[in-house]
Amino acid sequence: MFHTIWHPTRHGGLSRLVMAALWKLAKRLRARTRVVGLVGPLAMVAVVAMWAVIIVLGWAIVYWPHMPDSFAFAPRSGLSRESELLDSVYLSLVTIATLGLGDIAPAEGWLRMASPLEALIGFVLLTATVSWVLQIFPTLTRRRVLAIRLALLHRSGMSEQELDCAVGAALLDGLATEVVRVRIDFTQYAEAYYFHDGEDDSSLAATIGYAFHLARRGQEARRGDVRLTARVLADALEDLSAVLDQRFLHTDGTPAEVFAAYAADHGRARTGP
Template sequence: MKWLVSLAGAGLVVLTLRDLFHTLWHPTRHGGLSRLVMTALWRLARRFRAQRRVVGLVGPLAMVTVVGMWALTVVLGWAVVYWPHMPGAFTFSPGSQAAQEPALLDSVYLSLVMVATLGLGDITPDEGWLRLVSPLEALVGFTLLTATVSWVLEIYPALTRRRVLAVRLALLRDSDPTPRQIDCTAGALLLDGLATEVVRVRIDFTQYAEAYYFHDGEDHSSLAATVGYAATLARRGQAARRPEVRLAGDVLTGALKDLAAVLDQRFLHTGGTATEVFAAYAADHGRSPARS
């Protein structure tokens, strides 16, 4: 019976590590826990009237919540591993009151000490397999810490790329270049550059799906509010006389369709055209789509 309880605790730890791996390192970046928490918080925040103030907290709050849940399940999982063998398989330092505490409390305490890599030494394992398992928990704790730091360092550059594209589209929307102004070499370079940035953002939504749940603030930095104008520029490029401009317009159109497909498949589920997906994207972020 003791080994069944310990195996249940080990299974909880493995499930947590699997979710961490799928969230941070798997090619599809499709972690179950992180996606569930962020989707739930996003939908909850959308119900509040003070939408922009509340929704702006969803992304950071969801990341903190997910990391906290990872840490909690790792600590509890290892505590369950120790629990059936406490106190018989452990040595307590002289004068320690730990042995007089409930076994579950001692197990949680030891798990916290090990996952935080403190190594206080007032409770130490005696049995050989526990002497191997305890340092392994410290290694998992260090991995959790470094994974959290890398997650933060990865997500914010992705947000910056998205906001740079949004501001660039907002500036172009304000200047509103005519079809004649786009029908030149500079216009082809402009459309090609936009296509490259759209592809980068599309990859970011695939690799960092949690970035979708971060609010972009003002309209000029909100891709949800400006991405529709990129389709307008693409259509103007496709109608140009110069072949290089038409080609750039086709490339931008393809990049936008690819971005819309990712947004619809992973977040919106409208089953509509690219224009309808971008309109749904704007509505989901509390924005009005860019004018055509």
């Protein structure tokens, strides 16, 4: 949980393995478009469920060697007649859910301290889940806004004269800023990669190639400010491609090849020359 949500680089190893496995599985299914669109949300549910199962079973292992001698059972509960492992899992599940049923309680000193600690971990799990959900969707919004903006620019058919001016420099600078934000999002919220952006212009995988095209055109402009902002945009795109390649695609190719692989991995054809 710490590595997935709070670590600065957010390298949640086990969580990433679960999400990547579901992504690859969905890509192999025939109904690819419909299934891939559900991978991100379902993967988050699977990861949270995995966290909960690990915590429940981990604390059950703590209780198991001391069951039933170190615990007090409510009269006529019937719990003491169950297997010791089942009683341990039941106690762990009730504790982490903070239900407080009271039909089984630790009687030994250190176990009476350990049981509330598990309840606190249950609160942490709930808080972490809510925080994770609230963090991921603004990330998706920023990515889709950039994708739609690039699609609109591509449809506008911007001429050389319109690009080679102060407005063009401001446009390239704004695009560079948005690309940097997306690059940071992929670094800090790697799970966002496994969310499908849809089949319209909101797919960055399909439209990012046009930003690459604008950066090349801007570097050939006459105005110095346009050339400068175009170089900044090109560098931002190169950094983004490096993050995508190192974390997800592993092509060891050029930025253009990485973006092509990104589009292919999300089932989209690139937009732009």
